[in-house]
Amino acid sequence: MTPVTPNSFASGPPALIGLGPIAWAKKNLFSDWFNSLLTLIIVAIFSWGLWRLGSWALTMAQWPVIPNNFGLFMTGTYPPALYARIWVLLAIICALAGLSWGVLARNVSILFSRNVRLGLAAIGAFIVLFPPTRPSALKLLPLVALVAAMAAVGRQGGRRFPGVGKWISLAWFLSYFVALWLIGGGLGLTRVSTNDWGGLLLTLLAAISGIALCFPLGLLLALGRRSALPVVRWLSTAYIEVVRGVPLVAFLFMGQVMIPLFLPVGSRPDRVLRAVIALALFSAAYLAENVRAGLQAVPRGQREAAMSLGLNTPLTLGLIVLPQALKIAIPAIVGQFISLFQDTTLLSIVGLAELLGIGRSVLANPAYLGRYAEVYLFLAVIYWVFCYAMALGSRKLEEKLNTER
Amino acid sequence: MRKLGLLAAALGLTLAACGGTTTTATTGGEGTTAPVAGKSRLNVVKERGKLICGVDGGIPGFSFVDESGKYSGLDVDVCKAVAAAVLGDPEAVEYRRLDSTERFTALAGGEVDMLSRNTTWTINRDTQVGLEFAPTTFYDGQGMMVRKNSGIDGLEDFEGKAVCVETGTTTELNLTDQMRKLGVNFEPVVFQDADAAYAAYDEGRCEGMTSDKSQLVARRSTLPNPDDHILLEVTMSKEPLGPVTVNNDSAWYDVVKWVTFGLFQAEEFGITSANIDTFKGSNDPNIARFLGEEGTLGTDMGLNNDFMYAVVKNVGNYGEIYDRNVGADSQFKLERGQNALWTDGGLMYAPPFR
Numbered sequence: 228m229t230p231v232t233p234n235s236f237a238s239g240p241p242a243l244i245g246l247g248p249i250a251w252a253k254k255n256l257f258s259d260w261f262n263s264l265l266t267l268i269i270v271a272i273f274s275w276g277l278w279r280l281g282s283w284a285l286t287m288a289q290w291p292v293i294p295n296n297f298g299l300f301m302t303g304t305y306p307p308a309l310y311a312r313i314w315v316l317l318a319i320i321c322a323l324a325g326l327s328w329g330v331l332a333r334n335v336s337i338l339f340s341r342n343v344r345l346g347l348a349a350i351g352a353f354i355v356l357f358p359p360t361r362p363s364a365l366k367l368l369p370l371v372a373l374v375a376a377m378a379a380v381g382r383q384g385g386r387r388f389p390g391v392g393k394w395i396s397l398a399w400f401l402s403y404f405v406a407l408w409l410i411g412g413g414l415g416l417t418r419v420s421t422n423d424w425g426g427l428l429l430t431l432l433a434a435i436s437g438i439a440l441c442f443p444l445g446l447l448l449a450l451g452r453r454s455a456l457p458v459v460r461w462l463s464t465a466y467i468e469v470v471r472g473v474p475l476v477a478f479l480f481m482g483q484v485m486i487p488l489f490l491p492v493g494s495r496p497d498r499v500l501r502a503v504i505a506l507a508l509f510s511a512a513y514l515a516e517n518v519r520a521g522l523q524a525v526p527r528g529q530r531e532a533a534m535s536l537g538l539n540t541p542l543t544l545g546l547i548v549l550p551q552a553l554k555i556a557i558p559a560i561v562g563q564f565i566s567l568f569q570d571t572t573l574l575s576i577v578g579l580a581e582l583l584g585i586g587r588s589v590l591a592n593p594a595y596l597g598r599y600a601e602v603y604l605f606l607a608v609i610y611w612v613f614c615y616a617m618a619l620g621s622r623k624l625e626e627k628l629n630t631e632r
Numbered sequence: 633m634r635k636l637g638l639l640a641a642a643l644g645l646t647l648a649a650c651g652g653t654t655t656t657a658t659t660g661g662e663g664t665t666a667p668v669a670g671k672s673r674l675n676v677v678k679e680r681g682k683l684i685c686g687v688d689g690g691i692p693g694f695s696f697v698d699e700s701g702k703y704s705g706l707d708v709d710v711c712k713a714v715a716a717a718v719l720g721d722p723e724a725v726e727y728r729r730l731d732s733t734e735r736f737t738a739l740a741g742g743e744v745d746m747l748s749r750n751t752t753w754t755i756n757r758d759t760q761v762g763l764e765f766a767p768t769t770f771y772d773g774q775g776m777m778v779r780k781n782s783g784i785d786g787l788e789d790f791e792g793k794a795v796c797v798e799t800g801t802t803t804e805l806n807l808t809d810q811m812r813k814l815g816v817n818f819e820p821v822v823f824q825d826a827d828a829a830y831a832a833y834d835e836g837r838c839e840g841m842t843s844d845k846s847q848l849v850a851r852r853s854t855l856p857n858p859d860d861h862i863l864l865e866v867t868m869s870k871e872p873l874g875p876v877t878v879n880n881d882s883a884w885y886d887v888v889k890w891v892t893f894g895l896f897q898a899e900e901f902g903i904t905s906a907n908i909d910t911f912k913g914s915n916d917p918n919i920a921r922f923l924g925e926e927g928t929l930g931t932d933m934g935l936n937n938d939f940m941y942a943v944v945k946n947v948g949n950y951g952e953i954y955d956r957n958v959g960a961d962s963q964f965k966l967e968r969g970q971n972a973l974w975t976d977g978g979l980m981y982a983p984p985f986r
Binding site (some may be wrong): 295296298299303304305306307420422480483484487488576577578579580584585587588589590591592593594596597599 | 689690691692693695696697698699700701702703705726727728729730731733734737738741742743827850851853854855962963964
């Protein structure tokens with residue numbers, strides 16, 4: 228019996244937030260006999276599944292296939308002698324990520340809050356406990372430290388120079404080309420044929436390039452479909468409807484197999500490039516519909532008000548309509564990006580050694596025959612991490628842009 | 633201002649996109665393999681300094697990527713042999729991974745110089761698809777795996793029993809044909825995916841599992857108790873697998889064909905990568921011609937006269953390639969069987985090198 232003060236009777240509706248764990252469970256899980264039964268059954272099924280998975284992972288699974296082929300999963304058949312270039316690229320990305328984080332969080336009182344410290348410690352502990360291969364684990368730790376250090380720098384810099392944000396955007400933009408240069412070589416570096424780009428490297432590169440290409444194209448198509456000019460409108464609509472009626476695999480096969488037949492002898496674009504373009508052209512049609520939904524959600528009054536202020540059409544679009552439409556469409560657009568990221572797995576069907584494709588090659592190695600469960604579980608975790616990160620990012624962006632609070 | 637920035641960002645992305653295209657295009661340096669009219673692929677390969685070879689990239693024992701990121705396997709060694717013959721360097725190969733649906737288009741379109749990708753030689757592919765098949769490097773055939781203690785000795789014993797098979801492959805059709813011929817009522821259990829089929833066999837859902845023999849043996853080694861399973865003495869189909877080139881390029885086809893024959897011939901002579909130097913200056917005129925010390929066999933084809941020396945020295949003879957990838961020295965331990973030399977009762981036979 229807990230002593231009850233008379234005051235608590237008079238305090239209106241019960242506060243839900245302060246519910247203790249037992250009370251919470253009682254309210255949500257065991258409110259009547261039926262719910263209790265359901266809870267017990269589901270808990271039993273889940274724990275049985277987890278138990279089976281755990282005992283498999285700890286006793287039956289043979290994990291060496293992952294660390295022994297870690298380089299393959301990350302970069303495919305990229306020459307190991309040039310891995311240093313990938314590390315440099317990783318360092319640049321870590322530094323930029325840390326800097327952006329610091330600048331974005333410049334107004335937060337404590338940069339390294341308890342959750343962040345816990346997260347960093349968890350990543351560090353993970354690297355030390357499960358080193359993919361020893362030397363690379365040693366290189367990963369400084370990278371984590373680099374992110375933290377650049378975050379601190381970014382926070383200070385962000386406070387002193389409030390306009391630094393656009394320079395960081397520019398740096399990200401330029402880093403894309405630096406990445407292509409570091410990966411592919413040329414201009415003083417040894418060339419690496421796109422044929423040797425593979426693994427997670429190719430997956431990410433294809434996804435990022437695809438997203439960067441499909442966004443502007445999708446935007447234009449969406450605007451075109453709502454244009455007052457009939458030819459533009461018809462062409463945009465036709466493009467969107469045709470592309471949405473064709474499966475992506477067919478699109479990729481056309482890119483890999485058909486296009487070389489149409490092009491004149493000697494001018495044959497690179498295979499990776501063809502695949503990226505096919506991905507982007509495909510996603511653009513879906514993206515256009517997402518953006519169009521956003522455009523339709525912007526009230527007519529906004530446009531009319533802009534017109535009455537004397538803004539011309541491009542300015543109305545750029546300053547009034549698009550910012551609002553894109554904000555509304557963020558969840559759908561990010562959903563499209565996530566699905567584009569997952570669609571890159573189809574590149575393995577057209578013979579590019581991206582993450583799933585290189586997994587197939589590793590599984591064909593006689594030393595690792597039959598290690599399907601381990602490899603596919605590992606790949607699933609990688610895909611989940613990236614997709615969840617994108618979803619998390621979109622949620623933060625939505626919160627940041629939410630002006631109706 | 634901020635909203636203008638957004639528009640600028642969108643514009644920037646467009647520019648980034650365009651920039652991205654050109655950059656990627658230039659980085660794909662070796663990507664162009666365009667055939668030049670009237671010019672043999674042999675000269676194209678020589679000028680490029682690199683052979684572009686189409687492989688599968690995911691068939692145990694035939695082509696896979698090892699831990700150091702290098703392609704290996706029986707199919708891959710054939711590519712290496714051709715590269716050693718033409719360019720003198722077995723590593724001067726760029727491997728293209730090709731799906732079974734795009735392999736012929738890729739070859740016809742000039743994406744790859746040759747295929748070495750588990751391709752079955754059929755009359756239709758030879759005459760209608762426009763391909764030239766070099767000598768078979770692996771005679772495969774559809775087989776049947778059963779449990780040792782199941783008491784099944786032949787296909788007749790499958791009356792009323794279940795067989796696991798992949799759907800949509802010729803394997804499924806061959807099985808049905810054979811069973812219909814024998815008048816056996818069996819129960820096919822079809823799977824979309826090879827992994828699922830073998831897992832079902834392992835769990836005991838089917839009494840038999842059918843696929844190409846080489847694959848059955850490879851998969852058997854991954855089952856919990858490999859010795860509990862045996863392959864029946866039946867062959868339901870003929871699967872001669874070998875390298876492929878495109879029609880109407882005799883010079884290039886001859887090179888691929890005779891390099892492959894050379895691998896067999898080297899084994900017949902008893903020349904291996906280890907002992908090849910002891911054959912230099914041999915009194916046997918056949919060996920002297922074979923290694924390019926006499927005659928003009930190599931230069932007549934547009935290669936170095938000692939092209940077979942480069943091949944065997946770097947890649948080994950056919951027996952070495954077989955043992956290393958699928959035979960005695962591999963974990964599959966496949967018998968030579970039909971893949972033995974004709975002198976040992978097999979089908980591997982090279983016409984004379986003279």
